[in-house]
Amino acid sequence: MRVRGHPVLGEPPRGREVTIYLDGRPLSAREGEPVAAALFASGIRIAHYTGSGEPRGPFCMIGRCTECRMLLEGRGMVLTCLTPVEEGMRLRTPGGGKA
Amino acid sequence: MSPDIPGEGDLWRSSWEAAVDGAVAVVDCREEIPCNPCEEACPTGAIRVGPDICAAPRFDPQACNGCGRCVALCPGMAVFLLDRREKSGFARVTVPYEMGERPVEGEEVQVVDGEGKALTGGKILKIRALGGGAPTLLVTVRVPESVALKVRGVRYRLMERDGFREVDKLPSLADYPLCRCEDVPLERVRDILRTGLKSLPSLRRASRVGLGYCQGMFCQSSLRQELAEATGREGEEIGSFRVRPPVRPVKLGFLGGGNA
Ligand code: SF4
Ligand code: SF4
Ligand code: FES
Numbered sequence: 280m281r282v283r284g285h286p287v288l289g290e291p292p293r294g295r296e297v298t299i300y301l302d303g304r305p306l307s308a309r310e311g312e313p314v315a316a317a318l319f320a321s322g323i324r325i326a327h328y329t330g331s332g333e334p335r336g337p338f339c340m341i342g343r344c345t346e347c348r349m350l351l352e353g354r355g356m357v358l359t360c361l362t363p364v365e366e367g368m369r370l371r372t373p374g375g376g377k378a
Numbered sequence: 379m380s381p382d383i384p385g386e387g388d389l390w391r392s393s394w395e396a397a398v399d400g401a402v403a404v405v406d407c408r409e410e411i412p413c414n415p416c417e418e419a420c421p422t423g424a425i426r427v428g429p430d431i432c433a434a435p436r437f438d439p440q441a442c443n444g445c446g447r448c449v450a451l452c453p454g455m456a457v458f459l460l461d462r463r464e465k466s467g468f469a470r471v472t473v474p475y476e477m478g479e480r481p482v483e484g485e486e487v488q489v490v491d492g493e494g495k496a497l498t499g500g501k502i503l504k505i506r507a508l509g510g511g512a513p514t515l516l517v518t519v520r521v522p523e524s525v526a527l528k529v530r531g532v533r534y535r536l537m538e539r540d541g542f543r544e545v546d547k548l549p550s551l552a553d554y555p556l557c558r559c560e561d562v563p564l565e566r567v568r569d570i571l572r573t574g575l576k577s578l579p580s581l582r583r584a585s586r587v588g589l590g591y592c593q594g595m596f597c598q599s600s601l602r603q604e605l606a607e608a609t610g611r612e613g614e615e616i617g618s619f620r621v622r623p624p625v626r627p628v629k630l631g632f633l634g635g636g637n638a
Contacts, residue, residue, distance in 0.1 A: 286513070287514055335558065
């Protein structure tokens with residue numbers, strides 16, 4: 280889901296449509312939007328799992344809470360709310376037996 | 379000047395007193411978050427955050443002209459205007475409004491506190507937009523002075539349309555994750571406190587609260603509060619985790635000039 284016609288923010292800027300990969304699965308995203316926003320738009324809300332297997336997802340959206348962290352190939356752990364989408368990014372969901 | 383300031387008024391005594399002459403900002407921003415649009419919004423320098431962007435804003439009501447730019451531009455909706463010039467037991471409160479449905483001047487609305495709880499009814503006196511990149515509407519309502527400092531918003535028509543839904547069951551407090559990064563429930567912290575541990579650094583090491591990715595930015599205040607309650611001490615005696623720049627977690631490679 281993307282928010283359209285927000286009463287304060289208006290229309291979101293439209294970046295070029297690109298493909299990113301989450302745990303190997305291709306997803307469409309807009310270049311330049313935050314990775315967290317692109318994942319939300321594809322219905323993905325879980326960024327990682329804690330040690331005890333609890334799911335965690337973006338919370339503060341300003342790079343403070345670190346709940347949105349994911350593994351980005353070539354860069355290690357990143358805060359997805361602050362990381363702009365680039366063509367071909369490969370993300371992994373840490374924890375949950377996946378990484 | 380009224381010596382009785384309702385509610386948490388003491389925090390905002392200077393705004394409360396200045397408001398007898400007209401609209402003045404009340405800044406309800408207490409968390410130390412990396413944020414300063416209020417400072418940039420203010421044409422008179424009445425609100426200052428300063429070079430440490432995480433500092434809570436300082437406010438000088440004498441310098442404030444009541445323009446409301448800070449109200450419109452604070453992303454946390456943490457500023458409102460108070461105007462007590464009527465001196466009739468009623469005050470005018472101006473709050474930011476960002477919902478889709480546009481309110482109408484002259485209407486009666488419900489005013490709500492910071493938790494969304496209804497306080498009372500109030501009449502909308504004025505609605506304005508500042509323009510210039512600040513689409514947030516400023517809604518001025520007239521309310522009894524006794525609740526004026528508690529008002530944080532207006533609930534427009536929602537009551538008639540949807541009715542109220544109560545949350546029937548909150549998860550138990552014991553399971554509440556006090557530290558989300560390291561996955562530490564509140565009850566675990568209390569268990570450790572029962573062993574008699576008294577200092578913040580040792581509590582941090584024993585519980586791992588504050589040692590995760592957020593480096594204590596989210597959990598530190600909760601941990602300090604638990605320690606204060608368990609030991610009957612004040613926050614100042616407890617101290618805090620050592621704060622080191624940068625504000626956000628940054629990779630060592632980046633600090634070393636690499637690309638991270
Ligand atoms: S109301 Fe205007 S003058 Fe007063 S603090 Fe806000 S921006 Fe500054
Ligand atoms: S803009 Fe609002 S939230 Fe940000 S520092 Fe100023 S008062 Fe606080
Ligand atoms: S959502 Fe809080 S750091 Fe990204």
